[in-house]
Structure formats: C-alpha cells, structure tokens
Amino acid sequence: MTKRIGWLILVLALAARSATAKDVTPVFKTAEATHFTGAEGVELTPSFYDYFYAELRDELKKSKLVKDVVGEGEAVDDADAEKSVVISGTVSEYKKGSVVKSRLIGFGMRSLKMDADVTRRSDKQALCVIHVHVKVDPSWNEKTMAKFAAQEIARQMRKEFAQKK
C-alpha cells in the first residue's frame, strides 16, 4: 500500500513538473545577464563570477521565459527593447564555512547571499528584485553555489513573471 502511494506521488510530481515546463511561454524577447559584482569584503575568485554568469544564462535559456538570451554588452533592436530585460546584481555576503563545525555540530555551512535586479532595457525601470540565499556543504566547490544560485534566480523569475502574465 505504502509503495503504491509512493509511486502515485512520484507520478503526480513528474506530471506537475512537465506541465509547468510546457506551460511557460516567453514573456520577454531578450534577456541580458551581466557579470555580478562582489560587495566589499566578499572574497570570491573572479572565476566564480564568470561561471555564475554562464550558469545564469544557461538557466534563463532552460526556463523558456525568454526568447533569446543575449551576451553581456550586446546590442538589441530598439523595437525589442521594451520587451527586454537586463539582470544585474551583487553578491552581498559570502561565508566560507567550516568543515570541522559542519562534521561535529552540523553548523558551519558555506553560504552565499546575493541580490539580483531585473530591469527593463528601454527605460531602466526595475521590474523586480530577487534575494537569493544558498547554503552548501563546506567541502563542496564554490562553483556549485553558483549553479544553485542561478537556478534559484531563474525559478523566482519564472514565478514572478509567469504570474504577472
């Protein structure tokens, strides 16, 4: 009986997931992801920002919220500017964490906080601000945080703009 319920939940979850992915139609013509910056005191390597930029673009493509994801600094047709967004942001806090604390008492996770601003390209109007807080095991590569943060931004954007539509 328990096994049957488990299968049912799994099937429903998969069906809901596929329905969500199919339902999303592009809201914006283009989206430009920019390299995020680090606030003072944030000690992350430049390669982290490069990787995050690539991951964010990849996640935006996957989200199907945008027709075309353009690179940083690319020109967009004036006709498309009103239906285009620019995503910029700042990493406000980064804690390296501690493997010892994590193993002994379960605290000391590696954590990252960032704020992303989604602005309309034509008039620079802020459409939404996304706050992201990612926590991972301190023994994990810092780039995995970039992956999770990018996924979270794309998820929140989908939630925000798919509803507004």
Place this chain on the structure above:
Amino acid sequence: MRLTGKAALSFVLAGIACAWQAQGADEPKPKPENTVSVHLTEPVPPQKFANPPKFWIKEMADRSGNPQPMLVLHSRGGIFLDRQPTVIVREALEESLKSANLLAADADSADLVIRIYLFHFGLAEGSGLDFFGKVEFSAIVKNPKTGETAEVKASGTSIAKGAARKKNIQKNVQEDLEESLRDATRNFLRGQQLKDAVTLLSKGGEVAPVAPAKPEDKPH
C-alpha cells in the same frame, strides 16, 4: 665498496628511467580518436551598421599563455583540437563577416583592420558536475587611413552536461566548445562596443589610441 657504489648508481639511473617512462605514459598524445574539430555550424549574422564597413582580420595572436593550446582536456586520455585556437576563431569571424558581405577582399581595400588577441579558448574550471566552455578575446579595430584605433572585448560561455563514458565526454566537450565559440563570435559581432567603435572610427572620431592588449587586460 666499489661494487656497491656501481649498484647504487645503476639503481638510481633505473629509477629515473622508470619515472621518465611513467611520466611519458601519463601525458596524453593527439590521435585521430581523441581529436575534435571545432567550427561554427552556421555563420553568425552580424548587427546592422548604418554605413557598413569592410573588415579585414590582419593578425591573430594567442595571449592565453597556455603551453598546450590544442589540449582541451587532460584527463581520460586527453581531448585535442585539430587546429590552433587562433585559426578556429579567425575562421569563425571571417565566415560570419563574409556571410553579411562585411569582409574585404584584402587588407588594402578594407575600411577597418582588426587585430585579435585571444585570451582563452577551451574549458575553464567549473563545478565539476558539467563542462564550462569559455572563449575570450580582445580586438583592436583600426582605421588604416587615420591610424585611429579602438578596443572591443568579447567573450562567450557555454555549459554542457557532464558524462561518464569517454565517447560522450568527447561529444559534450565538442558541443560545448562550438557553443562558446558561437557565443563569443556573436558577442563580438553584435556587441555595442563594436557598434561604437565603427561609428567613431568611420567618422575618424576622437578615439584615444590604445596599447596592444596584454594577458592581464583580460576582459572580465
């Protein structure tokens, strides 16, 4: 005592020889089965210019500082490129310019001459769960008549999923590199920086001459 000394010397020499051989065995070598051919699947259409100039790519310089630019992946027997990265990037840019009739027939007939400094071509350090392809270069666009120059930076990235089997790794890496090459070409040809450079140089505008780019000037 003499015999012991000779034996010790022979032992040391044998050890060095073994170590040398082991090192040689670890170093991947290019073979047809571990070599990939990276090129654009189709030319990237450049942006529209008010007065379309004719470009000519005069020079390509590798400023990556990579001693083995054709070795893309070291592990699993290695993955190599079939040509130098500079040749691949040049071909991609020339094909794309040609497709929009923006490529001059020769250097003398060109309105703008481009020198390219390649800073990165290949895989960069990622999360370990996937492949992170990156192409970065900087172009010095020059108006040969006025001698004025402007710098244009471009970069392209791509994320491809990881794989366990060698055949799939090779396929994913190749796709990743092609996607990042396409992205960098597009970033250059459709970039606001190129638009501004063309506008200013076509007018013979007041663009401050820039020194040749160095690796530390790497675009971020």
